[in-house]
Amino acid sequence: MKKLPIISFLLFAGLILFLTGCSSNNEANNEGGETNGETVNLTMQAWGNPEELKVYQRGIDGFMKENPNIKIDLVSVASDQYEQKLMTSLQGSKGPDIFYAHEPTMPELIEAGVVQPLDEFFASDESYASLDDFAEGLFGPARKDGVTYGVTPDANPMVLYYNKKVFEEAGAKTPQEYFDEGNWNWDAFVEVSEQIKEAGKTGLVMENWWGHWYSWIWSNGGLIFDENGELVLQDNDKAKEAFHFMNDLVQNGNAVYAGSLPQGQGVDAMFMSNQVGMIGGGRWFSPQFDQNGALEYDYIPFPTNTGNKQEKVAIPVAYIAVNSKNEHVEEAMKFISYYVSTAGQELRTGEGGNALPSINTIEASALSETTDKHIEYMFEARETGLTHGSNLALDAQFPGLNSDITETIDLMFLGKQDADTTIQKVAEIIEEHMK
Template sequence: MRTRTAAVALVAATALVLAGCSGGGSGEQSDDRTVTFMGWGSPQEVDVFKDMIAQYEKKYPGVKVDYISVPAADFQTKLQTMIAAKKTPDVFYMVGENLQPLVKNGVIADLSDYVADNEIFDADNVWKNAIDLWKFDGTTPGQGSIYALPKDIGPFALAYNKELFAAAGIPDPDPEVPWTWDEFVANAKKLTSGDGADKTYGTAPYSLESAVWSNDADWLNADHTKVAVTDPKFVEALQWVADLSLKEGVAPSSEEESSLGSFQRFIDGKVGMMGIGPWSQGQFWDEVKFDWDLMPWPVPTPTSSEATWYGGVGFAVSKSSKNPTDAENLAAFLAFNEDAQRTNMEKGQAVPNLVDMTNDEYLKMDTPPANKQQFIRIIEEVGHRPTQTFTYNSDWWNVFSTNVASVYRGEVTAAEYTKSVEEEMQTALDDAIATAK
């Protein structure tokens, strides 16, 4: 049985209440100018948003923001319940996989007119990929109307422990020339040492997206209608990632990762290389006691193209908001206001959405990583939006992900696993395409 995605569960609930919520807000403000805002995040992120909300309330006297912070694991269930009860938050975090269902079911507002008529948004000064994540024309993601404003754009980069590198005699990597996979493995072996609780690994579990895309493969074909995981290049990438632990011994096993995650291992100085996003900077500034920096993701061959993913969370506005203007102003303030963006940047939560602030302030900050430009390279050049954000739902992705750990544990090969899930993935993808139509 296929696992239903959060997006599909959300749509199932909202379908019952569409008549009550699609018509939504009248466009007129309520006398009670309280705006509910719901998100998730670490304690550091919650503190950042409390600061930004206070800035918003100062700029817009008379508006009160009711900030609801929900654990990430519970967020979709909470949102689903609130939509079903016709108590949708005025503004809420949205992930890319939920965009199409929430648009087609009339839950979220089209913000295109607001953006067009508001001087707070300058298209030339906001990362294009950050806006395109939230565009949808009814058929093609990345085109058409804007249905959310970017909380951030999260480029997933490869961090390394400079002190472990120096101790192993490994020069700092060239910030623009990636290692090959063979070079990565060879250097990861130099970084791996010790036993038991004192063991240091060369690398954390590797980004499968980076391996697959840099090997010129993908989960789906170019028009996102056919599953492509049995492509030999995809199989090769998946097996290479698994073999970093199974064969090369340079990454923690699945069992070791369950007992102590690589994020903590990296902080403890027990992992040489690990994928991170900008959202980890603040915690690293507080807890990491060694020098660290960013390097390009490795590639299969010297002529291969570097690749990784960028994600993002959007600020969606409920179509049923009783205070639509205040809600839109809050989403825009959090996304684009200079003081709010500066707060987010200085507390290590994100690369600013504003290009000029990134160039003039963020890249010049005297805080690690020194090679902050790698985050920008990913946003502008080598990053890909996740494949599952191009489809109506991600059931097909869940089929793949549910038991891919069996490859990492060595219970099946990559070829065996991809062959075993291909048909079910295709059925789920076909269902998503039919639902979208």
């Protein structure tokens, strides 16, 4: 009987040690972002080819290394089915916790109430990044009435790529030489395009999507929409002049329209085979071009017709956002704050990256060691450019409007409709959608 108190004491001491150990483990786990000592499992949905998915995974792995109790499962969905599947799943009960979204999709998601506001979390100590780290022009349709619903994890400001061999064979000065002289303007662009055409090559491949025609219109100081998002195309002579300029390049043979190329003949293939002197795009071409050891190219800003060396350009982006109905909103927001932070973006946009960092604290010098190109032009364009859905490119805010505009401009480039008729129809289409 006298042994009972001793046994009781030992049992009590063991219980204290057990509880202390559990408490320590829970504290350690909570520091890693875990809720109640349990692993949090999240899904992230995105589109992309295998190489792009590997880039996304770099950011995911970096976060999970710092937060071992939050697991992120990357789910790939084909780009041609992406928007429909995303909207359907988010309006149901099985939507992804975190997802990529295109610019025109964000207004629909915000209207449906399925995306989580981010401002409060990004202003907290839990966030890896601040919204102030990003250029204002990058938020576009992801911000409504002062509330932020998505952040762009990277950016692709539009520039022109030029093929040095094509210019050399044509005996033409390079765009960089004109730029250094302060003369990289529309006249110089036409001059070198004609020289390249006379040498049996094509000056430019003209593509028909918003990033191209907004960049050309803005390079002339023109506007389709003003700073308040009001349609001004009908009365904006600079915008009309830009439509004529783009069309004349194609009809005069100084540019070839991408929509008229034989099936299977891509813009990138023409550039790499030295058939064309210039193409427009973001950094997405660079990884493929850099693998071609015989290709010599560089970046140059769009030529201007305003007297300024550079004007604003389009910045194609995607947004990463959080499903407001998921069970672990805080953990999901913590992840995207890391994914878009300096650390997260350096993992994804460094050597071999296909986009530019969207965060202001990552400067051109961070990438200068990985390229001998003038990548600083992209960084400069990032600071002044605008995303689709911003007031000056407002058509992304209206479902279906961008595709209707593109179809009308297609007729112009194909020679089935003159520039004045195209301008009139574009204005009418916009007015109809904005009613």
